[in-house]
Amino acid sequence: MATRIILADDQASIRMGFRRILDAQPDLQVVGEADNGVAALQAARSMTPDVLLADIRMPEMDGLQLTCEITRSLPSVRVVVVTTFDLDEYVYTALREGACGFLLKRSRSAVLVEAVRAAAAGDAMISPEITMRLLSRFRQERRTVPRPGEPLTPREQEVARLVAEGLTNSDIGAELFISAGTVKTHLARLQKKLNVRNRVGIAAWVWGSGLVDEVHQSASGESD
Template sequence: MSISVVLADDQEMVRTGFRLILSAEEGIEVLGEAGTGEEAVARSRELRPDVVLMDIRMPGMDGIEATRTLAAGPAPPRIVVVTTFDLDEYVYGALRSGACGFLLKDAGPRLLVEAVRAAAAGDAMVSPSVTVRLLERLTAPEPPRPAAREALSPRELEVVRAVARGRTNQEISGDLFVSLSTVKTHIGNIGSKLDARNRVEIAAWAWENRLVD
């Protein structure tokens, strides 16, 4: 079953680029586009996509308000904010308004596709360049939890460190010379052992336990 997507951005060239990237991927279908926050809300309610890629700075209603409006409605789509601006107020505003991901437009096609797939699967994706700053603000130093740490195998600890550094599944696969399916299995096992719901929580655990500098 295809993942359905609505693109919301006030720049037609950006929407066209996103459409070309996503339409080339198997299992992803772009249902429609919007150039304003109001249009994003209307098109999303009309087309009922699985995922909305939402810009922040748009005429009239901005992307954060549009995200908040959709998140408060019935059967809301999964929303990934995709923007040029990585200001803290935008990051926190987007996530607190109900977005499940925050991606910078210069992150590249591979991360854009992975963010869509992660959102559709109920997971979260935060642009690697934002992750470190976000975790520094959201986490406080805590004593290591040896029981949880000891439950992870050496290979799983390698995967945890890679996730905390913002590496994608594909990049982890290449770094560790294992298949993509093996990486996904490791992340699933890690999530179960740490009681972590997504990659952001796995990364937070790694930072709290000082597995990465």
Template sequence: MTRVLLVDDQHLIRAGLSMLCDAQPDIEVVGEADNGREAVTMAARLVPDVVVMDLRMPGVDGITATSRILAERPATRVLVLTTFGDDDHLYPALTTGACGFLLKDAPPTELLDGVRRAAAGDSPFSQDVLRRLVHRAVHARAETPAPVDGLTAREQDVLDLVAEGLSNAEIAERLHIGVTTVKTHITSLLTKTGSPNRVRLALFARGL
């Protein structure tokens, strides 16, 4: 059972997400918070597997809340739900350690898949969000990482598919290898590229 904490200052969004998640046999909503300060307190008390985090909230915003939650419990997976108006917040949220980014208007199946993938250690993100992250990185003049020596051909294949936003299972199917093997390659790639998470690895693959 995946334990989820919902964080959003809009009650209707929280209610919709709660109904969606509670209808699933493998997902349990253990709490709801309407601001970042409350989210930090509840995350420490409830110890959720996944925190579904809004970015723009009054008082303590989602970026600060994410940073504080991960500082106290690094194993927590923070999945950001963003809107088109959050471009200025996406890259900062990435640097704090959010594991994935989905749009609030994503189909219910995509949102549920994102929660499950986040809990399983993947980093789900929509292609549109990834494009905006890359665009933001370019305009922020992020430094281009130096080429990495020692990548195997298979690691390069996996890296290319991570950049496309594929999950571990999808990569395994595409390359005709086991999911465990994919995880091994990704762990190696994170180490070799110095990327703290899968989303940063995807940006690295795109030269940012």
């Protein structure tokens, strides 16, 4: 069965371009469109798609509020946020609200397709450009993040770091020589310990905690 998608963007040309790319895939189907956040929420409630592709800047209800409403009232619908990336704070807020992925509007067609498929499979994908820009910002402007409910094990720290660097479950498994099932187990434990909704929340916590910097400094010291 094809993954059912709703497109939410106030620009008709963007929706048309995304529809053309996604409908060309045999396993993906655009079932609805909306030009504002309120209409997108109504469409999601009536159609219950697998994935909602949402712009951050929309009239009536922006993508941040839409993401929040969807994750709270329709948890089965995965939200992938699309941004021109001129508002970093919006991206960070959406991370905390439970978005399952982030794309730049100028991303390649293959990246768009991969992000939708990842979201439908319960995974998440963040454009590498977004990952690196957010990571750079968080290094410069350290944020206060809650302490974990329980200390993270060394392996959980490794998994969390790789999530923050934008790796998929299969990539993490290959990097750490563990199975995809084991990766999912670690992610579930991390979500519970960090009190976040998904892997994107894990990434946000890592960026704010400085864990990536600590690991990189440790690796640099070992190589000296």
